[in-house]
Amino acid sequence: MREGRAPPHRTAGIAASALLALALAPLAFQGPLSAPVPSEENAPHATTSTSGAPVVPSSGLEALRLELTRFLTTGTARNGNWGVLAVSLAQGDTLFALNPDVPRSPASNQKIFTSAAALHHLGPDFRFPTFLLADGEISDGVLDGNLILYGTGDPTIGDRLLPDASDPLRDFARALRERGIHTVAGDVLGDGTFFHGPTRRPSWNARDLNEWYAAPVSGMTFNENMVTLRITPGSPGERPRILTEPAGAVLPFANEGWTVSGRPGRTLRLVRDDPDDPIRLMGEMSPGQADVWRRLTVSDPAAFAASVMLRVLEEEGIQVQGASRSVAGRSESAVSGRTIVAPAFRRSDKSAVWTVAVHHSPPLAEALEVLNKQSHNLYSELILFTLGKILRDEATFAGGSQALTDYLVSVVGVPAEGLHMEDGSGLSRLNRAPPDAFVRVLRHMDADRHGDVFWSTIPEAGNQRELRRMYRSLAAGNLRAKTGTINRVSALSGIVHSRDGEPILFSIIANDVPSSWAAKQVEDRIGIRLASFSRAYTEVAEATSPIPPAGREVEPIQSPSGPR
Secondary structure: OOOOOOOOOOOOOOOOOHHHHHHHHHHHOOOOOOOOOOOOOOOOOOOOOOOOOOOOOOOOHHHHHHHHHHHHHOHHHHHOEEEEEEEEOOOOOEEEEEOOOOOEOOHHHHHHHHHHHHHHHOOOOOOOEEEEEEOOEEEOOEEEOOEEEEEOOOOOOOOOOOOOOOHHHHHHHHHHHHOOOOEEOOOEEEEOOOOOOOOOOOOOOHHHOOOHHHOOOOOOOOHHHEEEEEEEOOOOOOOOEEEEEOOOOOOOEEEOOEEOOOOOOOOOEEEOOOOOOOEEEEOEEOOOOOOEEEEEEOOOHHHHHHHHHHHHHHHOOOEEOOOEEEOOOHHHOOOOOOOOOOHHHOOOOOOOOEEEEEEEOOOHHHHHHHHHHOOOHHHHHHHHHHHHHHHHOOOOHHHHHHHHHHHHHHHHOOOOOOOEOOOOOOOOOOOEEOHHHHHHHHHHHHHOOOHHHHHHOOOEEOOOOOEOOOOOOOOOOOOEEEEEEEOOEEEEEEEEEOOOOOEEEEEEEEEOOOOHHHHHHHHHHHHHHHHHOOOOOOOOOOOOOOOOOOOOOOOOEOOOOOOO
16 A cells, blocks of 8 residues: 555646547537435435444454454344455455455445546546537638537536536637637537437436436536526516526426415425426415525436527627527437548538537546545446447447446456446446455555555545544544445445554445444444554565455355345
8 A cells, every 4th residue: 555645636738538539530530306315425424433332452363353243243233234355455364254255236336446447448637528619611700500519428517626617618608709700600509429328227216316416427518417496486476487507507497386475375396207307396486485496407418508508608799599409319410420520621511510629627537536535426427438438439338337347357357257337336226246346446456557546536534525434533544435325235445554554455335234324333333443453464565466365364254144
């Protein structure tokens, strides 16, 4: 384990990337809206300290195993289905193993796989390009054609890594002005067809699909494919007003609400049973009623981005005579639907597509910090699709999942048996991997040339902005681990240093738990106990040998009900 890992820094200039080449190739050569259902980390239920019996430091390996066994077989933990593996990175021996080879649903620990594969195949300096294109000629300041926002899966066009989500769009508008364009005679098109196939996995919980952690995947992503609605009362007898943030977003609405002079007789409700259906506003408001706010996913990310682009153009003094809309499919795309587009050799073709400007994302290393520390599902899925596009020329869930499996098996050496990659985020319960797979990837990344970047993206225990749990314990400021939470699933995988500084890789995955909050308390006890472990050990500068079979030194114990 390397010490003094620093967070990544943005490199100057624009790094060349395989995705940029892919994106340029076509151009140059060819449930009801109720309260959110928490499905992920950083929720209020996360513990800040470990409750239960105090941990007494012990120098004995046998004492460690006995204590961890007790944590996992008593109290509420005995009702879950646990898999645990702890391996010394310095000596390579197995410190503890419970069902380490049994595949389980890992929840957001899946992001460890996605991050590692992205660093291996793309590199930390990789940047996503987004293009503003035009398909007409300029005459007296008028663009006689359409503008096209063409995305290649950039997750960062939002306000997490940029000062404002609209900044790239404003840069595009300024690029038009620099070319003397004051009027666009056609439409503003959002083109997300660089990716294709389903935008969500059918195995995602239907109750989640209106929430930020289940946003749809699109090649043209803006503001994390989320919109905030502000509903204000009108005058009595009028419909309530629906405002959007970002301003100017065009969404499919069915406003069936009313503003009434007296006390409202029907509760105001936003309803959308299917995320692709129009948003229905129902019920009543009174004139003095406070505004109602609701944040939800958009049904058509490319159309959403195009509508905000149109509003930005107007604010920047560029008139658009047409409307905003999305490109329906690859066959209708001026870019994805063409095998050869060579504007330099087709000047007589007035419909030839040409590039107005290009926006490049911050480096991948910064996106991975958001992915892991905020456990951001959309970032994960967009990177998964990118891996599918670059490695298999299939920018879909299926293509990305196969690329991820290929990385785990062929590069890391994870046994293929029992692996199933359904998505890149872990939101699907159908993902399957054993604790041994995560420990193998963690060891591989610790020896990898991008290991420093990888570990800098993993949350630190006791850090109120990252992994708030285990505060004021031996694990605080020491343990780094990725959390995971979906319904009846909890997981924690990472690295911790013992009392003597011995680096220990671990993976804890619990399925069928009655309470994820209680499961996380058990995870915390294990993490703190590993931090208190003490023995003499020989430090190894670089661990190069493969992960030994679980049970080389201790036979894996079985949970009371056996593996399931």
